[in-house]
Amino acid sequence: MIRRIPPGQRRDELVAAAVRVIARSGVAKTTTRAVVAEADMPLGAFHYIFGSHDELMRAVIETVTDDERLVAEAASIDATSVEAAILSGLNAYIDLLVAEPERELALLELGLFARRQSADGLMRSQWQTYFETVAGLLQYAAVLTGTRWASPLDELARTLIAVVDGITIGWLADHDTAAARRTAAFVAVAFAAHSRPASSPTWS
Amino acid sequence: MIRRIPPGQRRDELVAAAVRVIARSGVAKTTTRAVVAEADMPLGAFHYIFGSHDELMRAVIETVTDDERLVAEAASIDATSVEAAILSGLNAYIDLLVAEPERELALLELGLFARRQSADGLMRSQWQTYFETVAGLLQYAAVLTGTRWASPLDELARTLIAVVDGITIGWLADHDTAAARRTAAFVAVAFAAHSRPASSPTWS
DNA sequence: GTCTATAAAATGATAGAC
DNA sequence: GTCTATCATTTTATAGAC
Helix, strand or coil, X not given: CCCCCCHHHHHHHHHHHHHHHHHHHCCXXXXXXHHHHHCCCCHHHHHHHCCCHHHXXXXXXXXXXXXXXXXXXXXXXXXXXXXXHHHHHXXXXXXXXXXXXXXXXXXXXXXXXXXXXXXXXXXXXXXXXXXXXXXXXXXXXXXXXXXXXXXXXXXXXXXXXXXXXXXXXXXXXXXXXHHHHHHXXXXXXXXXXXXXXXXXXXXX | CXXXXXXXXXXXXXXXXXXXXXXXXXXXXXXXXXXXXXXXXXXXXXXXXXXXXHHHHHHHHHHHHHHCXXXXXXXXXCCCXXXXXXXXXXXXXXXXXXXXXXXXXXXXXXXXXXXXXXXXXXXHHHHHHHHHHHHHHHHHHHHHHCEEECCCHHHHHHHHHHHHHHHHHHHHHHCCHHHHHHHHHHHHHHHHCCEEECCCCCCC
């Protein structure tokens, strides 16, 4: 019995399987065999689609960069105030982190793996996507709360990503969810200090 | 020609060699062979000292936790103000990061590796050490600037570690040192908002 | 105790039948 | 195109000479 499946689809299946294996077992144990087993494919099918193990990992990083963490955009943002907006966004992320720690662990592993692996900017583009996503969210939050940002958006976005990454690592270390939320609260206040009413002049 | 060396010393040599290999090539490529080659020892010597590859990695994490990143304590802190103190400390760390990126990359890799590997809290104790070190530095900064912290020290320390980790990852992604320093400046201002004159009451 | 030689297992990649 | 069987290499771990 032969399964005739479009190459593109098989490729997607392999990448999806790799993502699951990475989340479950880590980048180090994501072997070619483990991936094809997860995808329920014969080993031979692998090299028909990907030239090498490296090529698969590269595809995984690119895919993950595109569709992961975008769920954050769906987070319901509290429009009561800028502080509330940032806090609700961070808490929604922390909820996600607590619910699926392996996912975030996998994303960090993939980032460091990319950094080790490729001389070109694979990790750079991964984080660039994060920056842009968060910049969009910050802009959205400003509109929602009738405010504007008093500091450059890309600077704020980068800082917020740093905080998210830092909260993630800290929580992965000790699972202290309450502490993570306290950090989030600290940051929310700090960001609120960089917002102004939408109609105010450049420096109040 | 036989080298008769105390087992404790050989153990230390292997751990030190492992750290160098990790920094240079990453956790994934830190094989037993690579480590003994780095330590200039025969392969057989390895299993005489460590029962397994895992045991070595565990020893590495414990060692690294103890002595790394403590160099931050030597950073000259600007006592002009709380903001200046935090900023100078973070900038000193960024200097270190830029000078030896592989070192910080290795520390992050080891943390995630520990998290993957051991069910017990190896990563937890690693970060716990960071928390305590930074808490000490924050306390020192307060004394130096004649202020006191208006928020719990452990909460501030945890947040600062999160920021340091986040700055590190962001910089590793794109090597944007100026951006890292802007994030540091943002954070320094935020921390200053949580300080009070040393003699003031609990809430001003 | 120290080292060389080798076993045993895992992994990336390919050959070749169908 | 698809899959089974296999190769070549790498890696952890051990056996056994000295």
